Amino acid sequence: MDILYYYTTAETMKYILTQGDIFATHISYLNDSEEYVNGLRELREVFSGESLRELCGTGIKEYLEGEAYEDALKDIPQIYSISFSKEADLLSQWYMYARESGVRLGMLFSGEKQNFKIKQKDAKGLKAPDDKMREAEASLKDVHYFTRIGMSLEEYTEATESIAQIVKEYAEELGVDDFDANAVRLWKGIAPYIKNYEFRQEREVRLVFDAVIRGASSSYVDLIEYRNGNGVLIPYLDVYREKGWPVVEIMVGPGRNQDRVFRSICHFVDNNSLKIPEIDQKESVRRFMGGMSSYQVEQNQIEAYCGEIDKSVAEGGKIITHKSAAYEILKKKTGREREYLERNYYSNCGIIVRKSNAPYVFS
Numbered sequence: 001m002d003i004l005y006y007y008t009t010a011e012t013m014k015y016i017l018t019q020g021d022i023f024a025t026h027i028s029y030l031n032d033s034e035e036y037v038n039g040l041r042e043l044r045e046v047f048s049g050e051s052l053r054e055l056c057g058t059g060i061k062e063y064l065e066g067e068a069y070e071d072a073l074k075d076i077p078q079i080y081s082i083s084f085s086k087e088a089d090l091l092s093q094w095y096m097y098a099r100e101s102g103v104r105l106g107m108l109f110s111g112e113k114q115n116f117k118i119k120q121k122d123a124k125g126l127k128a129p130d131d132k133m134r135e136a137e138a139s140l141k142d143v144h145y146f147t148r149i150g151m152s153l154e155e156y157t158e159a160t161e162s163i164a165q166i167v168k169e170y171a172e173e174l175g176v177d178d179f180d181a182n183a184v185r186l187w188k189g190i191a192p193y194i195k196n197y198e199f200r201q202e203r204e205v206r207l208v209f210d211a212v213i214r215g216a217s218s219s220y221v222d223l224i225e226y227r228n229g230n231g232v233l234i235p236y237l238d239v240y241r242e243k244g245w246p247v248v249e250i251m252v253g254p255g256r257n258q259d260r261v262f263r264s265i266c267h268f269v270d271n272n273s274l275k276i277p278e279i280d281q282k283e284s285v286r287r288f289m290g291g292m293s294s295y296q297v298e299q300n301q302i303e304a305y306c307g308e309i310d311k312s313v314a315e316g317g318k319i320i321t322h323k324s325a326a327y328e329i330l331k332k333k334t335g336r337e338r339e340y341l342e343r344n345y346y347s348n349c350g351i352i353v354r355k356s357n358a359p360y361v362f363s
Contacts, residue, residue, distance in 0.1 A: 003249065004084035004140070004205055007097040007104040010261060013250065014268070016105065020244045020275040021119070023227070024080035024209050026235040027192055031096055032199060037073050039191030042146050043163070044069070047187055051164030055171075060183040072188070078211035078221060079192050080237045084140075086203035091358050093202065094253040100362040101261040106249030106352075113139045114207065117240045120223045133240065134220060138207040143193050145200035166190065209237055244275035248284060249352045254360040262345075262355050269347040279350030285309055285322040288346045291354070295336040305329055323348065 006022070016022055027036050046052060047060045084107070085093055094102060117133040144166070146159050167186055174189075176182045192208050211220040226233040250269070252262045289302050289309070305326075312325035323346050330337045345353040 002086065003088075003106045003108050004086065005088055005093075005104045005106055005251075006082075006084050007093040007102065007253075009098060009102050010265065013103045013105060013265075016245055017247060017269075017274045017276065018272065019240075020242070021238050021240050022082055022245065023236040024082045024207070024239050027079045027081050027208075028076050029229070029232070029234045030081065030083070032195055034196060036076055036079065036191050038147065038196050039194030040072055040187065042148070042194055043167075043187055043191055045148070046160055046163050046167065047183060049160065049164075051160055052167060055168070055179040056183050060180075060187060077188065078224075080209045080211060080235075081192060082207040082239060084205045084207075086205065087201070089251065089356050089358060090201065091254075091360060094356065094358065094360070095362075098253045099255075100253075101255030101258050102253045103261075103265065104251045104253065105245070105247045106251070107246045108248045109140060109246055112141075113137065114241075117242065118209070118220045118223050119238050119240045120225065132223075134223065136209060136220070136239070138209055140205050140207060141193055143195050143202075143204035143206055145197045146194050147197040150197040163190075163194070166193075207239075209239070211237065243277045246277050247274075247351060248279055248287065249354065251354045251356055253356045254358040255362055258355055262353065266345045266347065266353050269349060269351050269353065274349060274351075276349070276351075281322040281350050282310070284350035284352065285326055285346065288326060288344065288352050291344055291352070292337065292340050295340045297336050297340070322346075322350075 008016075032038070044060075044064055047056050048064055085104075087093065088104070088106070093104065098104065114137070116136045116138065118136050119133040144159065144163055146156075146163060148156060151159065167190060170190055171179055171182065171186055174182070174186075176186070179186075193206060195204065209220065211224060220237055223237060224235050225238060226235055228234070250265055252258055252265060255261070286306055289305050292302055293299060308329055309322060309325040312320050312328070313322055316325075326346055327341075330341050343355040343357075347353060
């Protein structure tokens with residue numbers, strides 16, 4: 001799987017890297033004012049259309065019009081989401097989530113399905129004991145940008161076919177034999193992954209948690225917590241990864257104090273015990289050196305540098321690290337490679353720290 005990006009503040013980054021937690025926010029409190037409702041509305045067209053005609057009979061009909069549909073729009077379930085982007089340096093993400101010299105974390109997940117724990121702090125705000133944590137499982141799924149208004153007919157038709165296929169795959173994943181009888185369940189289950197077409201530049205990927213799992217032996221309702229956001233009490237779940245979140249990169253966003261924030265984060269990752277899975281140094285140094293391609297360093301030259309690094313580490317044993325070998329090569333250069341070092345840092349643990357290239361000043 002490719003690296004996914006999580007935009008946030010430096011303070012939240014510190015919490016994630018040292019504690020292993022990210023907050024999953026109730027879907028009604030995300031940046032899209034029509035979150036989930038848009039999915040219900042647009043999926044209604046898919047379920048009643050030709051693409052699912054052979055599978056979907058009368059099971060969804062009662063929800064397609066009248067009071068039942070209106071009630072579904074008002075009854076937002078206890079769904080909580082963590083959002084990532086496939087975009088590594090997107091100005092709208094900086095503005096919405098990180099603001100002045102915030103950060104984005106690059107995470108390298110292994111596979112689609114992920115295991116977590118939902119935890120709850122005690123009355124004093126201390127870390128939850130094991131009996132206050134519950135096992136959770138969620139899959140990383142792409143968000144689909146789908147609204148009749150704003151899309152061309154060709155785009156809309158293509159997206160409709162794609163989403164119909166996703167509905168079929170989701171039914172198979174759930175082990176649904178009677179598609180018609182479970183149409184409403186499928187309709188509501190896929191709605192969190194449908195967003196307004198105007199948000200398409202985000203290229204979002206989501207982890208979604210249902211706090212009330214019908215038919216399951218336990219739920220997460222009693223683990224819901226609240227944080228203040230501009231005077232609003234925002235419900236969330238504290239999602240914990242036992243080995244930490246798989247952070248392999250940190251980028252410092254645009255802003256007046258970008259240089260200072262960059263230096264502080266380099267210092268932080270080099271001088272703290274971080275709760276992250278162990279990073280493969282050989283792969284990490286290749287990501288680091290590979291970043292030079294955007295500085296007009298040719299790929300064959302980058303490959304040659306990586307070969308030199310491997311050779312130095314193999315010959316030097318524990319004395320020569322991937323970091324020291326990389327820096328020894330690059331510091332001898334006077335061109336693009338030296339410029340690259342001014343904006344990109346290879347930390348002791350293998351996390352790469354970068355500066356955003358977006359030239360933006362926040363007001």
